[in-house]
Amino acid sequence: MTGAAAVTDQSAAHTAAVTDRDRLARSAYSSDRDLAARQSLYRWQTPRYDLPGIVAEKLRGVRGRVVDVGCGNGKFIRRLREERPDLTLLGLDIAPGIVSGVPGPVAVADATALPLATNSADAALAMHMLYHVADIAQAVRELARVVVDGGPVIASTNSDRDKSELDDLWQRAAADVLGTKNGPARISLSARFSLERAPVFLGQAFGRIETIELPGTITVHGPEPVVAHMASYQAWADQHDVPFQDTIDRARAILVDHLARHGAFRITCLGGVLVCRL
Secondary structure: OOHHHHHHHHHHHHHHHHHOHHHHHHHHOOOOHHHHHHHHHHHHEEOOOOHHHHHHHHOOOOOOEEEEEOOOOOHHHHHHHHHOOOOEEEEEEOOHHHHOOOOOOEEEOOOOOOOOOOOOEOEEEEEOOHHHOOOHHHHHHHHHHHEOOOOOEEEEEEOOOOOHHHHHHHHHHHHHHHOOOOOOOOOOOHHHHOOOOHHHHHOOOOOEEEEEEEEEEEEEOOOHHHHHHHHOOHHHHHHOOOOHHHHHHHHHHHHHHHHHHHOOEEEEEEEEEEEEEO
């Protein structure tokens, strides 16, 4: 297989893995355990960003209905219910398990075929979820369809450069497990709709896009937050070309040694919010 063919094959496998509805609904997001583990790592980030607060601020002038597409465990819905009781909120997600604890109304729905009438929402959220949609362009068109002209669509994702230290840690641990010089990379969920790629997709439907970058550094003094974050990718364990739990265990050992010598482990983060209007 040529290099170009190998990349294409890996890309196709990656897309299939991160967009497979059955995998997402029954494994990755059957509950909020793994999502919460990824969210909790940001407790150790400086500066600390109040992402639900940023969303609430961007919705300050909105009245009426706000739909949260891919609402997950309801992090944004809960905050908006507290701060904006005047809004009519609707949560949508493809995973019945993860929305079971979200304050309603919620419904199971596909982002590429939203069960909403045209111009029936005054704003929409798509927070860290469009990379899970097989047809991102169609999902963006659906967001543009259901939101009234001038209403904001707020999306979020991570940069291609986000958490590179975790990628390095994984590859080092994988190499040790396999007994090779270089270990295979861990799967990246956001790669298909990264902060760098998102404006191209969103620009196909929206004329105005404001990008808010959120750089920071996570500093941990114990291994558990990082280990929990890495283990939260267990739904894609078969995509890593290395024994998953053995690699997690080896990464923990590397972290323990690093912390004993340096006292802290630092991770460079770069995420962002994109506020779109027609």
